[in-house]
Amino acid sequence: MIPARGFFCLFWLCFLVISGPALSLAGLPGLQTETEFSLDNGLRVYFLPYPGSSLVTIVLAVKVGTADETPESSGLLHLLEHCLLFRQSHLTSDNRLFRTISQYGLYYNARTEQDLMFFEISLPADHLESGLGLLKEVVFPFNISQESLEQEKAVLLKELADYSRQPEKVGLARVYELAFPESGYALPVFGKSEVISRASLADLKDLHQKFFRPDNAALAVVGDIEPERLRSNLKTIFSDLKSGGGRSVRPSTALKFPDSAPQVELKMKVSDTYIMAGLLAPEYDSPDRPSMDMLSELAGAGLSPLVYQAFAGQPDLIYSAHLHYFSHEQAGLIFISVTTREDRVPTVRRLLQNFLPRLAEMNYSRDDYLPDQQSLAFDFLQGGKNRFQWLSEKMTESPSVLALSLARHLLLKNDREQKNYLETINRLDSSGLRKIARKYLSRARPVWVVIKPEKK
Structure with a gap:
């Protein structure tokens, strides 16, 4: 029972929960x-x-x-x-x-x-x-x-x-x-x-x-x-509450996407057409999560989200594009949402599908270039690290987000020794991001949902 107060805002901030018993928030x-x-x-x-x-x-x-x-x-x-x-x-x-x-x-x-x-x-x-x-x-x-x-x-x-x-x-x-x-x-x-x-x-x-x-x-x-x-x-x-057998343990199930790329079309009272895609991503406690957090940050947030490169050269093709990463106990999801016109759906879908493998080939850091080229290159990775630091400090202004994130972490973390999250983020390099993109995005077949305006 939570009001619509920025649909993705809370989820976006909550990924910053620091992984480990010593959260290093001090x-x-x-x-x-x-x-x-x-x-x-x-x-x-x-x-x-x-x-x-x-x-x-x-x-x-x-x-x-x-x-x-x-x-x-x-x-x-x-x-x-x-x-x-x-x-x-x-x-x-x-x-x-x-x-x-x-x-x-x-x-x-x-x-x-x-x-x-x-x-x-x-x-x-x-x-x-x-x-x-x-x-x-x-x-x-x-x-x-x-x-x-x-x-x-x-x-x-x-x-x-x-x-x-x-x-x-x-x-x-x-x-x-x-x-x-x-x-x-x-x-x-x-x-x-x-x-x-x-x-x-x-x-x-x-x-x-x-x-x-x-x-x-x-x-x-x-x-x-x-x-x-x-x-x-x-x-x-x-202290008067009685225990009852320990934390709930869900059956361990290896979740995988369908072999095909199913698409569902819906009609709603909307003015724009929505194209939404989903891809399998790391679960909450996966060692791949920090890298996917960074990749989704670069692709879907910040001042220049990379997802817009999918439509480069066609500025009027779409109205908006968003990419989010949701992590759960047993699976994660990359969610992409684009608004456009109904007649542009096939083109937008094709361009998005072609864009995903390119994330495994991109140069995210100036270190990927020769020394004489570095001054001309945009350092996406360093920009992402700076934004993570800013967001972590921004969280201190929202006790509600901090408390929700801490409670989530207490129940979803495992018992192995964990690492400081921001230190892990700061150690990420361009090669690691390409490996994560290759693992989860290069050969992936997204599931698709298209929502079109009802005919008047």
Whole structure:
């Protein structure tokens, strides 16, 4: 249940989560030494002190998402998220929840993704313990009535109707469906209306009992906090929760794209035509992820995204082009979105397909040129490294993004020794980027989704 506040903005910033137990965030402006530990019941905790901030952000993440759903249950988790957030009787009695929100002036939201579900509160630092207590009461009990369930179904079905009118979200969901047909990643994060309509209390309770345990969750706190005092208070608040068997482990499945290059065409009430493509990419904890982060940054972001080179010499062919990289526990996705006119679809698709192998041959750094040519060459790689450093510092201005990223990392990282992310980025070279492009893009057959305007 998260509003449309810049569709890709949060995902774009979240890739900057620093890989490793020591996140090395303390060297960034305003941040102090961070603390990571686990409670006896298995709840993973991360404190990131940020002196001077008037607000503190708390994120509690649970390891459950659409990867754990089937076509018959698609949408139950999204519905459960809504009900936990807004419909529990111990929160709604005497308007307690909304009186609390008004009293503390807190920001209160949740979101369901492919791998995880997040619950987030931001409030004045003086009321931190109250916020922790509220978040515990939101996530771990299950006190939902049949009447409340039916009321929230109506809200969520309206939300799904709104999603169905947004071409970016519809197209991205269909790309996932084509890309991962044998996986829960193929299912839309917002769910299916027919499943939500027939959902029962028993369905939701079963999911809650299975996944919503402290040893399957992580808590991140970012703000002006005193770690030692907060650690003691946190134990008092959460220690009565019982563990239930450890972190959820999904079956390890080798995901691969279809052998063919399927294309789906849709008609929507839009003025432009959207061409969207998806390609297999590294999973969250893959050693290839930093290189793919950089490659997608150069190809899809910054002042001069390389994806526009696909249409060089034809300035009026497209209206816009974007390239994003989404990483999940068991797979990743390169997502390309282009807007154009309907009659230009075959040309745009052909040029995009021809462009992808060229990424394995490009010179990304001045070091790829002879000394007397270097002054004339544009150093894409150094520009990308500079932008990563700027974005990492920019993240310190958004405690919400930091807390979401930290909670994500606690639940998706593996136990092997990890490296400092920004140091890894700074060691990347042009040859390494070409190898990654060759591995994932050169011989790839994208899946395609085309959204055309409805005929009037």
